[in-house]
Amino acid sequence: MQETARKRLQQAERVTVLTGAGISAESGVPTFRGAGGLWEGFRPEELATPEAYARDPEKVWRWYAWRYQQVMEAEPNEAHYLLARLEEEKGNGFLLVTQNVDGLHHRAGSRRLLELHGSITRARCERCGHRQPLPPPDEFEPPPYCERCGSRMRPDVVWFGEFLDADLLARAERAFMTSEVALVIGTSAVVEPAASLGRLAKAAGAYLIEINPEATPLTPLADLSLRAGAAAGLRWLLE
Structure with missing residues (x-):
């Protein structure tokens, strides 16, 4: 089965x-759930909802500025670079x-990329919707x-209670429904x-x-489920 997956x-x-989040955990970025996760000690509705932002935008921005500094101190890991190579x-x-x-x-070089939940490295205007990158963390004073x-x-x-960008989601769904091979990594x-998305791909014949590392609700549907971290699993498939 494993050799078949490689060949496919x-x-x-x-x-x-x-x-x-599992793919970035190997770069030292905390996952959201579980011990040591980003929500440990916080309630999502206090920090990541439109209501929380309306109630206390300074508090929300302080938390996101802290997270922004965290991710900018992290570096892409082998799994990120292997996916950039696969794109090439x-x-x-x-x-x-x-x-x-x-x-x-x-940052690892991926360009055929859809960030469904947005990016912590950017801000979006509350009035006109314009997006712009944040300055380096040591120069950033929220709010921008x-x-x-x-x-x-x-x-x-995208905060809890908000909808994903409909165009991005539609592009993702079309791609998964027409793919020959679909990989679901670290989620x-x-x-x-x-x-x-994985279910859509499987139903369409991918x-x-x-x-x-752990079983998920998708595991019973997978043609191959590798119990490994992102880098180890991708290294095995691609090298």
Whole structure:
């Protein structure tokens, strides 16, 4: 089965990938859940909802500025670079969709990339919607203000209770429904709608590979489920 997975991935012209927090954990970025996770000691509704931002934008921005500094101190790991290499090999037949907001895929060289939940490295204007990158962490004093209209900006991430960008989600769904091989890496497969992408690919006939140290709700559907970290699993598949 494992050799079959390698061969299917090597021969496929259309490959889609979904990544979650597990891939960045190997760079030292905390996951959201479990011991040591980002929500330990916090309630999401206190920090990552539109209501929380309306109630206390300074508190929310202080937390996001702390997270921004964390991720900018981290470096892409081997798994990020292996996926960038896979993109080079597959060209236009490749698409990487991530639930992560840490920007590590982009820093590793991935360009055929959809950041479904936004990016902590950017801000979005509350008035005109303009997006702009944050300055380096040691120069950043929240909140940022829009370079176009001067209004206050919010973190460019999708908060609890908000909808994903419909166009991005539609692009992701189309890609997974037409892929030959789909990889789901380092995600708990419980956060919707991203969790359904692997199921869509499998239902449409794709060969489904999961890489995760623990079993997930997607495991019973996978053609191959590797019990490994992101880097080890990808290294085995690609080298």
